Amino acid sequence: MTLKNPTLLLLMLLVCGGLKAQDAKLTVSSKTNPDKSVSLTADKSSLGSYTLVLNFRELSNAQSASNPIFNIKHSSDNFLTLTPINKDQGITYSYSYSYVRGQLQPKYSPLFLYALPYGPGKKTRAVESSFLNATYFGATTPDDWKVYKFSTEAADTVTAVRKGIVVEVVDLYSDDTKDFKFTSKVNSIIIEHADGTLATYKGFKKGVFVKEGQTVYPGTALGINSMTNDRYGISLMISYLKSADIVAAKRNTKDAKSLYGFVNPFFCTNANANGQLSNQQYYTAVLPAEVVQKEMTKKELKNLTKK
Template identity: 70%
Template sequence: MNKLSKSILALVIGVSTLSTKAQEKEFNVSSKRNEDKSITLTAEKTSPGTYTVVLNFRELDNTSLNGDPIYEVRHNNDNFLTLTPINKEQNIGYSFSYSYIRGKLNPKYSPLFLYALPYANGKKVRAVESSFLNATYFGSTTPEDWKAYRFYTENADTVTAIRKGTVVNVLDLYDEDTKDLKYTSKVNTVIIEHPDGTLATYKGFKKGIFVKEGQTVFPGNALGINNITNERYGISLIITYLKSAEIGAAKKNPKDSKSLYGFITPYFCTTDNANGILTNQKYYTSSITPELIQKEMTKKEIKNWGKK
């Protein structure tokens, strides 16, 4: 493979950005007709975390649907919709298709929320703003709110969680030598859903990620070891939220469609600034204080943390 081919192995960010589970279908909707002639729609999912599902009814008789056909699914085997017959003596006629995407639609979040750097307390890192690779290599338009970072360390180092959350996706497949690659789409990934519904995506781990799906992590908890790309050790980080459920349009025209996710410009706690936006290409030292760790803990979690 020549250098140009290697450089074009870019990370493609689109509808599938936050859907990295490939070995089995991660989401399925089934329907059941009940004895009272109602219809129950049930979501089955293999990954933890929140999904948004959009229904498209091609046929819908003897019932009514209130509001938009967009639903939030948080748990496996979630009965997220029940259709009741208008005429209780007759069955409901229906047929439907559906689309789904990871994330809670339009979650309420604070743009001023304070995060830890993705390395242990006292670690010095270089923060570099990343470009939108779809624009660089495939002619797409960079989202207006685009913000992504690459955090570099001098040597291989442990990547840590920036905020409390649930690990909702782990991709731990690749064990290839990426030292000389400028970019590669074959990257080990961890996605963490935060309590407010935002998502942190960490990309660029060595094979052997430490955490499992469904696990709760707190600021400073170890996730894995960063990998080397383009002769530098680092991890990529983006913080996003689902802002649109126009999944069908994005799938039909992925190049021309707007991102379904919004991108958050985070405030970080560092030794230089206890609450600030990072400056591109500048070095920072991680500061993970007890207050930052306990910020979103429950009383029980604080009590257990104090025992360590």
């Protein structure tokens, strides 16, 4: 193997500009094997699925991958092995890579039925949120943009809308943001669902109830909603990764396209057992057994009946 100036050539292009290398959620390493093949391995410091885009700056004595996009679900994932064309010679290579959270273009049902993010009998007002990048930075709102702010009269417990695994928790900020129209300093939870969609909840009081790696179900308590602009509530976004054009998405232009697509969910409410929400309307949460148990395994259902 010949690797030219690895410090310069093994560049890591991060989705969030300015993120320091020690904060990287995914790193790629390479190893030359006894048969002169090269194994590339991804290590994750964060839970959940990531999409990795590999770019070979130089590659000789081996064929490059026909599709240099890889789904990384587990840490220490050997996602690619390069085999030498001439088995008597080593492989010369250098590469850069970028990554983003989510499984690329997952197969999901836009008709999936979600619970409201509060317990049965709780009343909430659903307000469609604007695209903040358009409001404050002049960007173009995605055609399918859909995020709801679910507010309550007083501070209340926020619950999961669907079964999934908690893959990220931000629980750093103590104060409500009642005097701000916009702030990035909010506590949040990201839950990855079995079909690859992601539920992002933002707006918790410090001291959320769940931990990364925990499996939650419809109705599982996540935390207490915080106050923003004199209203208690959380925002909820159901999204999926639709593009891996990470470099283009990082460009600071008004025409930059979102990597994510957005789902307009169907919710189970007291007024409609299966329907989409209307802006600025009040809804009362219900939680039928079929919604709670919809994605449970046989073992989970068996344990449920024992309680």
